[in-house]
Amino acid sequence: MDKKTIVIGVIGADAHAVGNKIIDLTLTNEGFNVVNLGVMVSQEEFIEAAVETNADAILVSSLYGHGEIDCMGLRQKCDEAGLVGLPLFVGGNLVVGKQEFDDVKQRFLNMGFDFVYPPSTPIENTIVDIKKTLGI
Amino acid sequence: MKILTVDVGSTYTKLTAIDSDRRSVLGTAQAFTTIETDVMQGFETALALLKQNLENDNISDFNYDKLLVCSSAAGGLKMVALGLVPDLTAKAARTAASNAGAKVVNTYAYEISNAEQQEIYDINPDLVLLCGGTDGGNKEVIIANAHRLCAIDRQFTTVVAGNKSAADEIAEIFSQAGKNFVITENVMPVFNRLNIEPARDAIRNVFISRIIEAKGLNKIQAMAAAEIIPTPLAVLNACELLSKGTKSQQGKGDLLAVDIGGATTDVYSMASGLPTVDNTMTKGLPEPWSKRTVEGDLGMRYSLKHVYDQLPSHNPDDEKMREVKEWVELCSAKPDTLALPDSEEEKIEEFLGQSAVSIAVERHCGKFADVYTPLGLMHTQEGKDLMEVPTVIGIGGVLRNSRHPKEILKGALYSFTSPESTKPKNPHFYLDQRYIFASMGLLSYLDPELAFELLDKETVGLGKAGE
Secondary structure, eight states, X not given: OOOOEEEEEEBTTOOOOHHHHHHXXXXXXXXXXXXXXXXXXXXXXXXXXXXXXXXXXXXXXXOSSBHHHHHTTHHHHHHHTTOTTOOEEEEESOBSSSOOHHHHHXXXXXXXXXXXXXXXXXXXXXXXXXXXXXXX | OEEEEEEEOSSEEEEEEEETTTTEEEEEEEEEOOTTTOHXXXXXXXXXXXXXXXXXXXXXSOOOSEEEEEEOOTTSSEEEEEOSSTTTHHHXXXXXXXXXXXXXXXXXXXXXXXXXXXXXXXXXXXXXXXXXXXXXXXXXXXHHXXXXXXXXXXXXXXXXXXXXGGHHHHHHHHHHHTOOEEEOOOSSSSTTOOOOHHHHHHHHHHIIIIIHHHTTOHHHHHHOSSOOEEHHHHHHHHHHHHHHBOSSSBOOOSEEEEEEOSSOEEEEEESOOOOOSTXXXXXXXXXXXXXXXXXXXXXXXXXXXHHHHTSOSOOTTXXXXXXXXXXXXXXHHOTTOOOOTTSHHHHHHHHHHHHHHHHHHHXXXXXXXXXXXXXXXXXXXXXXXXXTOOEEEEESHHHHHOSOXXXXXXXXXXOTTSTTBOOOSSOEEEEETTOOHHHHHHHHHHOHHHHHHHHHHHEEEEEOTTO
């Protein structure tokens, strides 16, 4: 069977590189074709990579607390680029301060993300959802 | 052995006589290109002139043993490039076509529209480069574009260098439509990895096998010792040779070369272009070490008007600018106009030349940007960082004819008015005094040691900017 392609990267002006490498490694070991855009990735770059590689999902990381602003409009731009219904995953330290995760999660779901993960979620948990979503 | 190289240009046919035993350039000559009637007329006229020049230097009876030819006549190798995403495969396609020595008239992204289809019909390209999708990636767009290209009633050949998973279907589409095509490796097989050499070779082969005859070059091809190649490819070869050196001679390292012609300005860079500033992250498509860009709107005669239009904002009623405008109009109307020494026109010519160099090099170089992050100030870089490149070489008529070529080449320098552009900061300037780069690029196929030696000898140092 063809490998599933997943575009990953750390969005915005965020330069946290370590977690990104771990996600890349783990997904690759799990048999995914990983397109890693690295750190400081714009929404446009995520979309361009997904279009060109015919990706099956986009996995967005954000560690520096500005994730909400950085992620706004990603779903709409995906729709615009013809990536209608492409599964979007997001996780990390998405917001600053002590906020209830359920509120945060709801806000990201409203923005069009399919899966939202709280801080310190192991990537293995996400992989379970990815496999389920992609029918593996 | 005596070698004669011929560069059949759109205006002039330029000859260079080389003696491999004496290891020197014996002489050069040029005559008007006569491609519309018979390319041999212009060649014979230039050869007669060359023999005369050589006799004046006490070299009688020049007879060549080998003839090598490159050409940019009859519009050069006119191409359009198609890709998927503008910053990805469309850009890769353009880079591949430019590096093959083509004049890339336009680049198209995504599925082309009817209007764009009509535009390609009007451009009437010699060759189309069709790309799109990484291997195993998007297939729909490149297949849709294959169908659309088949619907264009023109005689071009298509080089397909896109998603390998779509190759068989595309071959089927072109075969059924009875169109000429070649399938080669993907220009971007994996996301953000460039693979332009196979496409570059395929383009060169199509040029040799199908274009030479169509351009009326078959008579001169019959006399030549090797296949005719596009002139910009010959210049690119020469730049690569000078930068890398040969088995026994050390190269010059990183360099930038600017070739200002009458209609176009070509910029070549031989450098990795990796960041030279700390805390810089590179963005976008990786850059090839050897890169050519061609600016179809920047030239000293046929496109001088466009250079004028792109000058930094100025007051058109200013007396100096009015003089510039008059000169531009004169040169556009009469392309054989030359400025007299010590005239006001000479200064205007140098000013316009410097502006053309400045714009062309700025487009070739990368862009630098500051990003304020929670971790402090960081930078991003797109394209090549050429700020530390030590060598800038000038090629082309306006530089050779000018008494102040360095002033014109200063247009290539880093400027505080556009600090984001990664142009060279403190390079040594050189001049190709006898216009031998194309010739040496041809010679490099035959004898790279000799070609390097002559390039090194004939490229004159002009010193640094402040010297």
